[in-house]
Amino acid sequence: MTLSAEQQIEAFRRMWLIRYFEEAAIRLYGEGRYRGSTHPYIAQEATALGVCAALQSTDVVLATYRGHGAAIAKGADPKAMMAELLGKATGMCKGKGGSMHMSQTEVGFLGCNAIVAGHIAIAGGVALAQQLDGTGAVTACFFGDGASCEGVFYETLNMATLWKLPLLLVVENNEYAISTHVSDAISVPDISMRAQGFGLPGVTVDGRDFDAVYAAATQAVARARRGDGPTLLEAKTVRWSRHSAVAAGGAGGEKADRWKLTDPIPRFRQELIQRGILAEARAAEIERDARQVIDDAAAYAIDSPYPALEELHTDIFA
Amino acid sequence: MRELTYAQAINEGIREEMRHNGKIVVLGEDVGKYGGVFGVTRGLYDEFGAARVRDCPLNEAAIVGCAIGLAIAGRPAIAELEFMDFTTFAMDPITNQAPKLRFFWGGQVSVPLVVRTPIAAGLGFGTQHSQSLEAWLVHVPGLKVVMPSTAYDAKGLIKTAIRDPNPVVFAESISLYSARGEIPDEEYVIPFGKADIKRKGDDVTLVALGPIMPKALQAAEELAQQGVDVEVIDPRTVAPLDIDTIVNSVKKTGRLVVAHVAHKTGGVGAEIAQQVVERAFDSLDGPPVRVAAADVPIAASQRLEQATLPDVAGMMKACLSFRQ
Ligand SMILES: Cc1ncc(C[n+]2csc(CCOP(=O)(O)OP(=O)(O)O)c2C)c(N)n1
Numbered sequence: 302m303t304l305s306a307e308q309q310i311e312a313f314r315r316m317w318l319i320r321y322f323e324e325a326a327i328r329l330y331g332e333g334r335y336r337g338s339t340h341p342y343i344a345q346e347a348t349a350l351g352v353c354a355a356l357q358s359t360d361v362v363l364a365t366y367r368g369h370g371a372a373i374a375k376g377a378d379p380k381a382m383m384a385e386l387l388g389k390a391t392g393m394c395k396g397k398g399g400s401m402h403m404s405q406t407e408v409g410f411l412g413c414n415a416i417v418a419g420h421i422a423i424a425g426g427v428a429l430a431q432q433l434d435g436t437g438a439v440t441a442c443f444f445g446d447g448a449s450c451e452g453v454f455y456e457t458l459n460m461a462t463l464w465k466l467p468l469l470l471v472v473e474n475n476e477y478a479i480s481t482h483v484s485d486a487i488s489v490p491d492i493s494m495r496a497q498g499f500g501l502p503g504v505t506v507d508g509r510d511f512d513a514v515y516a517a518a519t520q521a522v523a524r525a526r527r528g529d530g531p532t533l534l535e536a537k538t539v540r541w542s543r544h545s546a547v548a549a550g551g552a553g554g555e556k557a558d559r560w561k562l563t564d565p566i567p568r569f570r571q572e573l574i575q576r577g578i579l580a581e582a583r584a585a586e587i588e589r590d591a592r593q594v595i596d597d598a599a600a601y602a603i604d605s606p607y608p609a610l611e612e613l614h615t616d617i618f619a
Numbered sequence: 620m621r622e623l624t625y626a627q628a629i630n631e632g633i634r635e636e637m638r639h640n641g642k643i644v645v646l647g648e649d650v651g652k653y654g655g656v657f658g659v660t661r662g663l664y665d666e667f668g669a670a671r672v673r674d675c676p677l678n679e680a681a682i683v684g685c686a687i688g689l690a691i692a693g694r695p696a697i698a699e700l701e702f703m704d705f706t707t708f709a710m711d712p713i714t715n716q717a718p719k720l721r722f723f724w725g726g727q728v729s730v731p732l733v734v735r736t737p738i739a740a741g742l743g744f745g746t747q748h749s750q751s752l753e754a755w756l757v758h759v760p761g762l763k764v765v766m767p768s769t770a771y772d773a774k775g776l777i778k779t780a781i782r783d784p785n786p787v788v789f790a791e792s793i794s795l796y797s798a799r800g801e802i803p804d805e806e807y808v809i810p811f812g813k814a815d816i817k818r819k820g821d822d823v824t825l826v827a828l829g830p831i832m833p834k835a836l837q838a839a840e841e842l843a844q845q846g847v848d849v850e851v852i853d854p855r856t857v858a859p860l861d862i863d864t865i866v867n868s869v870k871k872t873g874r875l876v877v878a879h880v881a882h883k884t885g886g887v888g889a890e891i892a893q894q895v896v897e898r899a900f901d902s903l904d905g906p907p908v909r910v911a912a913a914d915v916p917i918a919a920s921q922r923l924e925q926a927t928l929p930d931v932a933g934m935m936k937a938c939l940s941f942r943q
Binding site: 361392393394395396397398399402404405406411412414416419420421422423424425426427428429430431433434452453456457459460463615616617618619 | 644670671675676678680681682683684685686687688689690691692693694696711712715716720721722723724725726727728729730760761784785
């Protein structure tokens, strides 16, 4: 399955939305406009977009606290996200979730989760519901290399394979779990090798290469829809930014600078221009527009009111 | 009316709800063909099939996590954990996920989940199979915690738990599984947050949780012979807690004893006592008394376990302590 020109351009546009959203998130944090933390998805954009481009609107995505990228890739509204970030009443979760708990169920984004790997078994359950309902929908679950060390990941690998759940387990190997490098934490060179022991396909791709991610995700989705079960898809990527607003962690200095040369967005832009899908001028316009959307979202979020105190007591029980 | 055991009553409640709602899924270890280690899910697999009654590998975290995923995707889920002690492996889904998703996502999902798990205290299973951990759970906003003490209550409450669009931990009692009770022929449910006065009395209020109820009633009968009239209250659900019924009783009796098989320190008894102190201090003739497991791990040896867990004599002594 190949993507139409419009679909590819939309993916490109969303990459810029993510990039500018995260830059704004860092800036607004620095300005003291919200507390807590934020975990930038900068430099990982091609992975979320490559996977989500292979999904339908009726499919479901679950992500981690580093999930703003997955949210935008699945079609969440940047205005509602920005307001959520700032803890405002107009946020997608009424300001109760914040940076690490965004969600927008009506676009199939079943949210961010701040317990590392805590959402993986939940994703399995969503996929089980899809299987039982027979809708043909699939679930994609994003998580990090660090999360792939948690027990519940292995529990879910086993159960999802056993039950042939329509699930994509997308491990974004950005080399670091806060400060811990994969070579100090993981006993195999490729996390996708874990799949062998559980009897499901494991694939490793360059997570900065939109086309490669899209191709692998398309295969995995097709397999899931056929009823053949889950795939473990490892996207090797990097993050040049800090782990979070609070914790530095990870690569810095020269290594990070070198990584910036592999920025997935200019790379995808080049591809689209070479394919004749996108002209230079149009590419620049898309970038400008994306920046404007995010600037507007930030202004909207700043101007929005805080939640009423009554909200403390709502949404606890249905 | 028919007589059913507590285990059969729960089974019947689940069965009825699964007939009403074709979306409900049961999952857990040995719950399918085998019918559950204590037989509570017996026959469900034959009636509803392997898709809806799912034998799972040994992975408590993934069982409850998966049940949450089913629930938020519109399929009410009933997960079984074979002993309450094993909730520890599933504490993230039980405490960080199920009761929180709705809140931090601003009401975008509901979580119709029941985690069924039995308390084994007093049966010689030893340290890691004898704990009553409701106190850990009532501390978590967003969770409901049920502790049925009779077959009748168990059936009515499991049906309410399954219909509830929120996460519920349903703490059964292994020592009660074979206890028989009258079950109406027609369907019924029992609302959460409504205590049941298991025995009326005027002299002392004895609040007893789950598995200790038969002993509490025995203590009350023996005290009646001595002229002490004990009112025995079963909260039935510890979250939400029907504190009004307890406070009203204490206003009448002036004396409060709370009994549970969980350890004393930080137990639900302390919470009930404090709420009564806050609401009915002037009615109390003396400080509330807790009768609970000693603050030591529960030993396997019968002699040691009996010395650890609360018993009839302990409850009688507590009820008489107000007399001086
Ligand atoms: C269960 C749990 N343990 C620890 C943490 C603290 N923590 C937050 S992010 C993180 C690193 C996770 O790394 P990885 O899974 O590789 O994802 P990344 O942050 O790189 O996207 C840690 C240790 C947590 N939130 N949850």
